Amino acid sequence: MPFARRHFYHFIGGSESKYAPEPGVGWLNKAGWLDVIKCHSGFRDSWRALMNRTQGKLIVFYDGSCSTCIKDRRWYEKLAGKTGESVEWLDITGRDDELLQQGVDPDKALRELHVKDDQGEIHREMDAYILLMSRVFVLKPLAWLISLPLIRPALAKLYHAWVERRLAARA
Structure with missing residues (x-):
């Protein structure tokens, strides 16, 4: 090509x-x-x-040692209201063995958001964000927007650059 x-x-x-x-x-x-x-x-x-997949329980694997990640979780829970009760938040800090049992690479879990749906499927990166946002009425338009074919990969690149800077500053 x-x-x-x-x-x-x-x-x-x-x-x-x-x-x-x-x-x-x-x-x-x-x-x-x-x-x-x-x-x-x-x-x-x-x-x-x-x-x-907007029904059923979700498990969100997030970095509890990241202040921004914690703020994002609180922001989501505030916007979600009662819908947020169907989302379980699992802090990945120090849980490498548990992550491996769930089918999640611990290193990737630090670099990308991972969400496990009620059918046991792991969604990562932008798919995970879209799945989470599609559950909340006010975030559905944003979920649709970031799923567009030209926006999604550009946003993924920005997200990965931000995560790499965050992890480099923490190290």
Whole structure:
């Protein structure tokens, strides 16, 4: 695949997203160009799949030694109200063995948000944020916005850069 198309593919989430596999199957046609129809239908289907998981108990794995993470948790609980009762918050600090039993890599748990749904599936990074936000009425528009194919990977890059700075400052 030519350089420019490969980087555009990466930007729209090609290697970062489970919804955009190899050319000819996902968002890219066989020539390596963006297939808008497949992109839209893939986005629509993935959004519907996430919206179907807005019921049931969630377990959020978060870094309890991170002051920003604690503030974000309180902010979410305040906005969620009674909906927040279906979310269990698990501080990952010092729980490496428990995380491994749950199927979560402890190092990745520090670098990405992980959420386990009531069916036992682990959602990470932007999928986890979208799942959490889609549960709260006032956050649903934001969940929809960050799930858009051009916004999601850009936001993921910013998020990873912020986490790396936070972990470097803590070390």
